[in-house]
Amino acid sequence: MKKIIFLSFIGILIYSCSSSKISKKEIIYLDENNNKISKSKFNQIWQTDRLYTYGDSINSKKLALREQRGKISSRTQLEVLLEKKINQKLDSSKPIVIIYYPGKDYCNSNGVNTKKRIKNWYGKLEKGLYQIAKIKPIYIYKNNENLQEYDGIVDWKKDPKGTIERLFFTLYYPCSSFVVISKDGDYISYFSEFSQDLVWEATQQMNE
Known part of the structure; x- marks a missing residue:
């Protein structure tokens, strides 16, 4: 024993x-x-x-x-998926701007955002995009945990068939990221935290 x-x-x-x-x-x-x-x-x-x-x-x-450039094989197929998700027709002659939210993490859940700050930040972003190309961004999420603070301000949509993740964000980047796709399918993506200026600059380039 x-x-x-x-x-x-x-x-x-x-x-x-x-x-x-x-x-x-x-x-x-x-x-x-x-x-x-x-x-x-x-x-x-x-x-x-x-x-x-x-x-x-x-x-x-x-x-x-932080930044990646490339070209997708079919912008038309992407348009069809997005149009069905947002229930809105996209202009094929203009850039597509997508803001991508991967899910709750240490970066986007630090508690510093308020409804007022969120509204001001995204309002300014959208105003600048309209001035540049007369477009609005499309807001896509992978996981909607912690997105309740955006209610009534940002209309987030579930990534259709995981397409946005597969095409542009195969690795996990904290906070949120964005991608701008030109009419010909060329794109600029930027990973993790970003300013409105970066989105506007990429949109200007993809709108030329």
Whole structure:
């Protein structure tokens, strides 16, 4: 009996030690090309405006470009999906601006927003977009948790078939992001926190 108890104790001790090692596993730092870099180098690059960081697992952190440019294969198909979701016809000769909300996270649920601030910020955004291209942004979410604070101000719509995520936001970026698509399907996407100026500038470029 004593032998069994002793062996059980040893087993628990070994498990505890191994669990501790796993929980304290060294964090791996990666650049935007998945190359391993030092923590100091990671932090140095992260603090520039060009790059942003996200964690793709518990034990790794990776750098990602804040801005991405590309071209989708069919703007027409995207228009059809969006028109059905927002119940509104889109002008195929004008840019499409999409504000994308990934879900509740540490960045977009810090409690600093008020109804007044939200209304002013999005009102200013929409006014600028109308002046540039006579368009309104489309608000798309992946997960609507914590969006109740936008009620009566912003009309968020569920990502149709996960299309917006698949095309533009395959990785998780905190807060919210945006993408602007030209009439020809070229696009500029910007990940995580952004100002109205960035949206306006991208829209001007995609409206040329």
